[in-house]
Amino acid sequence: MTDTILDIRDLSLSFGRLRALDGVSLQVQAGETLALLGHNGAGKSTLFKAVLGFLAPEAGSIAIAGHAPGTDAARIAINYLPEVVAFPRSLTGREVLTYFSGLRSAPKTGIADLLERVGLSDAADRAVGTYSKGMRQRLGLAQALIGAPRLLLLDEPTSGLDPVSRHEFYAVIAEAAARGSAVLLSSHGLEEIQTRTDRVAILARGALRAVGTLEDLARQAALPTTIRVTARPGEADQLQTEFGGRRINGCRLEIDCAADAKLALLARIGTRSNVLQDIDVAVPGLDDIYRHHSNQPDEEASA
Amino acid sequence: MSTRIGTVFTQELRLARRNLWVALATVVLALFALALAFFAAGQGAALDADVLSLTSASLATLSVYLIPLIALLMSYDSFAGEIERGALALTFATPVRRWEVFVAKFLAQCAAVGLSIVLAYSIAGLAVLPLFGAGPEGIAAWLRLIGSSVALGAVFVAVGLMLSAFSGRTARAAALAIGTWLVLVVLYDLALLGGIMAAGEGPFASHVFPWLVIANPADAFRLYNLASLDTAPVAGIDGLARTLPFPPVAALGALALWLGAMVGLGIFRTKRIVP
Numbered sequence: 332m333t334d335t336i337l338d339i340r341d342l343s344l345s346f347g348r349l350r351a352l353d354g355v356s357l358q359v360q361a362g363e364t365l366a367l368l369g370h371n372g373a374g375k376s377t378l379f380k381a382v383l384g385f386l387a388p389e390a391g392s393i394a395i396a397g398h399a400p401g402t403d404a405a406r407i408a409i410n411y412l413p414e415v416v417a418f419p420r421s422l423t424g425r426e427v428l429t430y431f432s433g434l435r436s437a438p439k440t441g442i443a444d445l446l447e448r449v450g451l452s453d454a455a456d457r458a459v460g461t462y463s464k465g466m467r468q469r470l471g472l473a474q475a476l477i478g479a480p481r482l483l484l485l486d487e488p489t490s491g492l493d494p495v496s497r498h499e500f501y502a503v504i505a506e507a508a509a510r511g512s513a514v515l516l517s518s519h520g521l522e523e524i525q526t527r528t529d530r531v532a533i534l535a536r537g538a539l540r541a542v543g544t545l546e547d548l549a550r551q552a553a554l555p556t557t558i559r560v561t562a563r564p565g566e567a568d569q570l571q572t573e574f575g576g577r578r579i580n581g582c583r584l585e586i587d588c589a590a591d592a593k594l595a596l597l598a599r600i601g602t603r604s605n606v607l608q609d610i611d612v613a614v615p616g617l618d619d620i621y622r623h624h625s626n627q628p629d630e631e632a633s634a
Numbered sequence: 635m636s637t638r639i640g641t642v643f644t645q646e647l648r649l650a651r652r653n654l655w656v657a658l659a660t661v662v663l664a665l666f667a668l669a670l671a672f673f674a675a676g677q678g679a680a681l682d683a684d685v686l687s688l689t690s691a692s693l694a695t696l697s698v699y700l701i702p703l704i705a706l707l708m709s710y711d712s713f714a715g716e717i718e719r720g721a722l723a724l725t726f727a728t729p730v731r732r733w734e735v736f737v738a739k740f741l742a743q744c745a746a747v748g749l750s751i752v753l754a755y756s757i758a759g760l761a762v763l764p765l766f767g768a769g770p771e772g773i774a775a776w777l778r779l780i781g782s783s784v785a786l787g788a789v790f791v792a793v794g795l796m797l798s799a800f801s802g803r804t805a806r807a808a809a810l811a812i813g814t815w816l817v818l819v820v821l822y823d824l825a826l827l828g829g830i831m832a833a834g835e836g837p838f839a840s841h842v843f844p845w846l847v848i849a850n851p852a853d854a855f856r857l858y859n860l861a862s863l864d865t866a867p868v869a870g871i872d873g874l875a876r877t878l879p880f881p882p883v884a885a886l887g888a889l890a891l892w893l894g895a896m897v898g899l900g901i902f903r904t905k906r907i908v909p
């Protein structure tokens with residue numbers, strides 16, 4: 332029996348005639364990290380605001396550790412990092428954390444540790460107005476870690492961060508998950524998330540297109556591996572009749588094959604090494620998997 | 635509950651101090667109060683009247699303009715600015731209740747405005763006291779002025795916060811605040827003056843008019859201060875102070891009603907903000 336912290340069922344929400352969320356169902360367990368992926372305007376922030384109780388759903392239900400959004404118990408359970416946040420410029424980092432610790436009735440003794448965890452100890456007593464974007468983002472994360480959150484909602488926590496900071500961010504988030512927090516974070520693409528989350532949910536135009544582990548998504552997408560062959564001058568035609576594929580130019584050929592047929596095909600091509608100049612294998616990347624899932628139904632619609 | 639209110643209160647007060655609001659308001663009010671006090675001192679010496687009483691009267695008339703302006707300027711951006719910057723979403727996501735946020739902001743800004751008023755008027759009062767002396771009546775008038783000024787400041791802080799919660803955008807909140815100041819402090823008086831000129835003596839002047847005067851917090855404040863003075867001017871709307879159908883303290887009741895209504899409306903609206 333797992334401990335479901337966030338339970339969203341058939342959630343729909345509209346702004347006037349715009350359907351921002353359409354029948355979204357999603358569960359996040361304690362200790363699990365789920366990444367919500369989607370293009371700009373997909374509805375990620377709207378979903379977070381519904382979970383926070385800022386926006387009322389039009390249909391469906393949300394439960395946070397069994398409580399309705401916006402109730403005292405739900406607000407106690409959730410810690411949130413919005414996508415844009417500007418702390419008052421004249422306050423210091425420490426004062427900002429003191430404020431949120433006070434609102435969450437958390438002891439002030441934890442503040443130094445939080446600052447340490449996000450690497451802001453040295454800047455703690457400087458005005459937030461002097462912080463870089465990355466430092467403000469770290470302060471936002473520190474604020475979201477106050478107390479022992481049961482559900483962490485992080486809206487694009489790493490957008491605009493350099494790769495090293497991003498790595499550190501995910502390490503801090505992983506620590507929180509290891510202590511038992513359920514984490515729901517949003518992002519723009521799989522490239523950014525890589526394998527740092529347990530599961531991935533892909534949202535496009537308000538509807539969930541896929542939910543699962545990265546392996547699940549890759550398997551469902553069943554994207555072909557592409558083998559690019561460069562033939563010696565004059566040999567390309569012959570290779571194409573033999574192996575099929577698309578001609579790119581006078582001497583290059585692209586052959587698609589299923590992932591499990593790759594080795595056999597490569598072996599066959601290898602027997603013709605006398606007419607080959609080069610072979611290059613392109614395995615589908617994270618971006619291709621993401622694009623496959625987020626675009627699929629749109630292509631049907633526009634066809 | 636009290637820790638959360640205390641937390642928001644502390645941060646708001648800190649911000650008001652860092653933004654130099656308290657210092658600025660204190661300096662402006664103190665300069666005006668000192669100028670009026672020494673002007674009244676010149677007059678008082680000639681009239682053989684109490685300097686503090688005279689100063690209270692002229693300061694009451696000036697405070698009607700300045701204090702609402704200061705209170706509105708301090709409060710109009712409080713919710714609107716935080717909504718625009720995304721800061722309110724963070725606060726509302728924590729266990730703090732929305733009414734607690736409103737009340738804490740209100741108390742902090744009242745404290746800031748009140749502190750400025752008490753400091754500025756005390757400085758002015760203490761400056762003239764050793765030079766010209768004061769009778770018990772003058773001191774009472776001065777204390778009444780300080781107390782009712784703080785109450786007036788509180789009413790307009792509540793008005794500003796309420797407008798801020800309603801508008802949700804800084805620019806709109808600023809326009810609403812200035813518009814409210816113009817209407818309540820300037821235009822309302824002009825309309826009343828026009829009304830009494832047109833109606834002349836009669837039931838309007840004696841029965842309706844006084845109530846219309848204390849229906850406006852700014853006028854209620856002025857009426858309270860002037861009606862309590864013996865040496866008060868007797869011209870214009872202020873002349874009304876002589877023929878009131880109710881005791882001057884009723885004007886304080888009007889301020890309290892305004893305060894309650896504005897805080898209530900503000901909390902009602904704050905609960906509906908989508909940050």
Ligand SMILES: Nc1ncnc2c1ncn2[C@@H]1O[C@H](COP(=O)(O)OP(=O)(O)OP(=O)(O)O)[C@@H](O)[C@H]1O
Nearest residue numbers: 346349351369370371372373374375376377378414
């Ligand atoms: N308050 C609002 N009023 C009207 N429409 C809104 C409002 N908030 C969001 N929308 C619309 O809802 C859709 C989803 O917006 P949302 O902010 O959830 O997207 P998002 O996935 O967070 O995008 P991004 O990656 O750019 O942050 C968009 O089309 C947006 O224009």
Ligand SMILES: [Mg+2]
Nearest residue numbers: 375376377414
């Ligand atoms: Mg967003």
